[in-house]
Structure formats: C-alpha cells, structure tokens
C-alpha cells in the first residue's frame with residue numbers, strides 16, 4: 094500500500110529537518126515543508142494479514158473519545174515507520190551499534206512435529222503469525238538448558254548482593270535482537286546522545302561533535318532545552334509548542350495540555366486509568382486510624398468528622414510507606430536523596446495518599462502523607478481543602494501546599510511504577526518465566542508453544558534495560574542511590590505474589606469486585622483498567638484452557654507431566670519465586686499459563702504505553718524532587734508557587750530532557766502485526782483448513798479467542814465512554830493496541 098500522508102499528518106518540520114541535516118551534512122538550511130513522506134510500513138502484505146489489519150480502528154476511538162482540549166492541542170501524528178525506514182537504519186547502524194546485530198535466522202527444516210498441532214511445524218506456525226521471524230531452530234531440552242543459564246541471585250559468588258532479579262546470563266547466539274529492531278532509530282540516537290554514549294572520536298556520524306549532536310537532538314525533541322522558568326505556567330506554555338512528534342496512542346498529546354492537569358480530578362483519575370492503575374488498594378483499619386489521628390493533629394475538623402462517618406470500604410490508599418525498607422534503609426526517618434557525580438541532587442519520598450471512592454464513581458483525594466517516616470505523627474500529612482469532588486475547583490490552581498503534596502505522591506508513584514511495577518513485575522518477572530520455561534519445557538510441549546509468541550524481543554530489551562537504562566539513566570533522574578535502586582528492584586521481585594496477582598485475585602485483594610457484574614456498579618464506572626484487564630483475563634484463560642485440554646484432559650495428566658512439574662520447581666527454586674504455584678491440577682496449570690501471557694501482554698501494555706501521555710510533561714509526574722521536602726506541616730502550609738518550582742526539574746534542562754525522552758521512546762504504538770488481536774487472528778487463520786481432531790480443537794479455541802477479543806474492542810470502547818464526562822480515553826488495552834509481548 095502506498096500512501097501520501099496528508100498535510101495535517103506530517104511531522105513537525107523541525108524533527109524532519111534534524112534527521113535530514115544529520116545525514117546530509119547540511120548546515121542550518123530550513124527544510125522544505127513539502128518533503129514527501131515515505132509510505133508507512135505494513136506488517137505484511139498477505140491477504141490474510143490485510144484482513145487482520147482492518148480491525149485496527151483504535152485511531153478513531155482515540156479521536157472520538159479524547160477531551161476537546163487534548164484534541165485541539167494535539168500535534169499531527171505520524172507513523173513511526175517513517176523514522177524507522179531501512180535507509181535510516183543502515184546509515185545509523187554502524188555508528189551506534191557496531192557488530193551487534195544478529196542476522197535473522199530462518200527456521201530450519203529439522204523441526205520436531207508438534208504433538209497437538211498435528212502437521213504444523215514451527216516454521217509455518219510463526220511464518221503465518223508474522224510475530225517472530227527469528228525463531229530459534231529446534232533444540233533439545235539439554236541444549237536449551239545449556240544455553241539458558243541463570244544469573245546469580247540474591248548474592249554474587251563473592252557474597253555481594255546481585256544487582257538485578259534472576260535473569261538470563263547470555264542471550265543465545267542468533268537470538269539477540271538489535272536495539273534498532275526494538276526502538277525507533279532516531280529515538281535511539283537521541284537517547285544515546287543524551288546519555289553521551291556517542292562521543293565525537295568514535296561516533297563517526299558525519300564528523301559531528303557531541304555538542305552539535307546534543308544541541309540538534311534537543312532541538313528536534315523539544316525545540317531546545319527548556320527555558321529557565323520561574324512560574325509553572327512557563328513550562329505549561331513550553332509544553333504546548335515543544336512536544337515531540339506523536340508516535341504513541343495519544344498522538345503526541347499529553348496531560349499537560351489539559352487546563353486542569355494539576356487538579357484533583359486528574360490526579361484521582363490516574364489511580365484508575367493512568368500509567369499505573371494496578372496498585373490502588375482499600376485502606377486498612379490501620380491506615381484509617383493513622384489518617385484520622387493526623388486529621389485531628391492538624392486541626393482538620395471537617396475531615397475528622399468526615400472520616401468518622403465514611404464507610405471504611407470507600408477509602409483507598411496508594412501506599413509508598415514501604416520505600417525505606419525496599420531501598421534497604423533501616424532508619425525510618427532517613428531522608429532519601431542522591432547525587433550522581435556531575436549531576437544535581439535529587440530527593441525521593443514514600444508518600445501515602447488517601448482517597449475516597451464516592452458512590453457515583455468519582456474518586457476524590459482526601460489527604461497525602463508526603464513521606465511516611467515509620468508513623469504518621471513523625472511525618473507531614475496534609476488534607477485536601479476540597480471535601481468532595483463536587484466542591485468548587487476555583488481555588489485548586491493556587492493551593493500550592495496541596496499541589497506540592499500531589500507532586501510528592503506522583504514522585505512516589507513514578508518510582509513505584511517504573512522501577513517496581515513496570516521494570517520488575519512486567520519485564521523482569523516475564524524474563525524469569527522465559528528462562529525457567531526454556532530450561533525445563535521442550536520446545537514442542539504445549540506450554541512452550543503457548544508461551545513462546547509472548548516472548549518476542551523481551552530478553553534483548555531487558556538486557557538493554559540492565560546495561561543502559563538503569564545504570565545510566567534511571568540513577569540520574571531518581572532520588573535514590575544506585576545501590577538503593579537495585580535494592581528497590583530486588584524488593585519488588587522478592588515480595589511479588591504470583592498467584593495473588595492473577596487478575597481476579599488481584600482485584601479482590603485490593604478491595605474491588607472480581608467479576609464484571611460487580612464492576613458494573615456505578616461506583617466503578619471510572620475503573621476501566623479493572624474491567625478491561627478482567628475481560629482480557631477471562632478471554633485468555635478460556636483460550637489457554639481449551640488449548641491445554643488436548644494434552645491435559647484431567648488433573649492426573651497435569652500431575653504426571655514431568656516437564657510441567659519441572660517448570661513449577663524451576664520457578665519456585667532457581668527463579669526464586671516461591672509464590673509460583675505447585676501445578677497439580679488442570680485449573681492450576683491453566684491459571685499459571687494465563688498469568689504468564691497476562692504479564693507479557695495486557696499487564697505490560699497497561700503500564701507501558703501511557704508513559705508518554707502522563708510523564709512526558711515532567712511537571713505533572715516527575716521522577717524525583719529537586720529540593721528537600723518540608724519537615725513540618727507548618728512549613729508545607731506556607732508553601733508558595735516558588736517552592737513547587739524549586740521542587741521540579743524546571744531549571745535542570747538535562748534532567749527534564751532525560752525524564753521526557755524515556756517515556757516517549759518507550760511509548761511507540763504497537764505495530765498492528767504485533768498486537769494480541771493479530772496474534773489470535775493468525776492462529777485461527779493458520780488452523781482453518783486442518784482436518785484432524787487436534788487441529789479442529791485448536792481452530793475452535795483460536796477462533797473463539799479472536800472473536801472474544803473483537804467483542805472486547807467494543808466493550809472497552811463502551812467502558813471508556815462510560816467514564817465521567819471529560820475523562821481521558823482509556824483504550825490502551827484494546828486488543829488491537831495491546832502488544833502480544835513485552836517488546837518495548
């Protein structure tokens with residue numbers, strides 16, 4: 094398909110100019126705005142795939158649902174394929190990734206036939222799937238075990254703590270995926286320039302200096318480094334005109350474009366449909382008692398009365414009280430801060446936020462303990478002046494103490510979300526599953542075949558996360574030291590409850606209904622993540638159940654399967670995940686396999702693809718505070734705008750750029766060929782014409798999955814629409830947008 098992009102969908106001229114100048118050696122000549130845009134890339138030209146691609150209607154959803162103000166300000170969106178074209182990659186590749194690309198290996202003929210896929214071979218399976226071109230050749234289990242070796246955990250051989258949770262020591266030869274096949278080429282260059290990985294003497298990019306490249310990257314990304322501002326409005330205005338081109342599902346829009354981006358409503362909504370909708374939890378009696386005491390101590394009389402009257406079930410918390418324990422800091426009162434050599438000092442906080450969920454579904458922030466130091470009477474806790482979501486919003490903009498407290502809560506959530514939920518509980522937990530499965534389950538086993546399509550790119554991506562993202566980038570923007578950062582990651586892994594995190598279990602343990610019927614109460618109208626995640630869980634579980642029924646008709650067949658038993662033992666032992674279940678029954682196996690797919694697809698998509706929308710406008714959700722937090726309530730009550738400005742990286746251009754670049758780089762919209770919906774359609778298509786009983790069962794299971802996912806597209810659209818008027822659309826779990834694997 095060849096298409097000329099309409100005027101309105103062309104990228105900002107500045108970004109194109111940068112790319113062209115970078116490769117042409119031109120100086121500052123302005124670029125012709127009518128430069129033809131290369132055709133967008135298609136995943137495949139097969140007729141069957143084209144049919145599949147027709148279902149990608151997410152763009153209309155986004156436009157239909159986006160609040161007016163986001164629409165108006167959105168930059169024209171552009172297909173990332175424009176920047177990923179082969180010419181660009183070939184030019185970039187030798188400069189930034191010499192000799193690291195592993196050639197794509199075509200599957201070979203010596204493949205053992207599947208036991209339940211009838212005559213299907215690996216080659217044809219993945220050829221049709223269009224999901225993983227570089228499928229490894231068939232290897233015996235012994236060979237797999239030899240190749241997939243665990244890293245040391247929890248201590249290295251010399252007794253020092255391991256940095257990262259259990260992971261793969263070396264990616265098998267031929268299976269490594271180059272960063273250029275993971276990230277957008279230009280995004281990678283920009284990031285590497287920002288990280289100063291490209292240096293003048295070895296970069297070889299047209300002899301340009303590091304300084305020149307950095308200036309151009311900043312110019313392309315943001316129109317230059319952020320202005321040194323004295324008012325929040327300075328960065329709000331800056332954000333309107335200096336955003337990066339839209340490559341994500343929100344077309345480059347971000348929360349900073351909303352007039353009320355700082356308001357209670359936006360703050361509360363993010364707990365349900367933001368980039369981390371997975372941790373809001375019903376308040377325990379202990380939290381209610383602590384907040385009630387804090388209200389009394391702070392003379393918040395109306396809140397004392399309101400909390401005494403409130404139904405305890407309506408109170409929820411975001412609980413960052415565990416931060417000091419997680420970073421390995423024994424002193425509950427210790428100030429958490431860090432200064433990376435050559436950078437400015439940063440602080441972090443373990444905030445605890447209290448919310449009230451009203452019967453009409455509106456979530457309202459009640460109070461924020463800005464940094465929990467072992468007990469609330471030793472901490473600073475502020476209460477909202479607005480008692481209910483219906484109170485006037487007129488004073489919100491100038492309520493600086495409360496805005497500061499919400500910023501603290503966002504810093505806590507940034508750290509918990511990025512390092513804990515996203516990097517560890519999605520990326521690293523899935524890696525442990527990949528390694529354990531490869532070490533214990535043969536490639537032609539139904540469990541392996543079910544899981545393999547959900548591993549595409551993950552190992553290489555995670556390796557980049559460990560070698561670059563955390564040590565070079567995260568440590569510079571967060572308010573904890575590198576050692577504390579690694580401790581935080583290990584803590585997230587070590588405290589993970591695999592079974593407790595199954596979607597229905599997770600909703601129940603956090604105080605939400607675990608059925609669609611329960612969630613259909615108006616009280617939950619804004620918790621679209623819960624409804625969508627449960628919908629996908631149910632569809633995936635039915636699919637896994639049907640697929641495994643062929644080989645495992647009853648509990649006894651599960652208990653007797655040596656590979657299944659070895660898999661569970663590997664997860665509970667060497668993978669250090671004692672919460673992984675013992676697999677004695679069909680139900681236990683079906684749940685565990687469903688969970689492995691859930692982590693790789695819906696869960697990761699939910700916590701990954703909204704990063705740009707909620708985090709690129711750094712003032713709305715900064716990774717750290719740039720000034721020490723107040724130590725008394727009186728001090729916080731005296732805060733003015735200047736105090737909030739001092740806490741934000743408004744006058745730290747490098748930190749701002751790094752904090753904005755990562756969410757952009759990691760939010761590139763999923764290529765249609767790699768969506769969950771496309772996966773289901775491909776499976777169904779592949780088994781359409783087969784005649785034996787096993788094939789018929791696979792066909793019917795995948796047909797049902799595809800139809801369920803299609804149906805869910807409509808359901809999720811309705812769930813998004815059913816949220817309060819003016820809500821940010823929640824379409825990230827649309828099966829056509831949900832990635833089949835952790836691929837970014």
Ligand SMILES: CCCCC/C=C\[C@@H](/C=C\CCCCCCCC(=O)O)OO
Nearest residue numbers: 272511515516557558561562567759837
């Ligand atoms: C700043 C912390 C963000 C946490 C993001 C979590 C998960 C992430 C994992 C890996 C991404 C690796 C990015 C590396 C970029 C540089 C690559 C290079 O220079 O080779 O994925 O979403």
Ligand SMILES: [Fe+2]
Nearest residue numbers: 515701759837
């Ligand atoms: Fe990710």
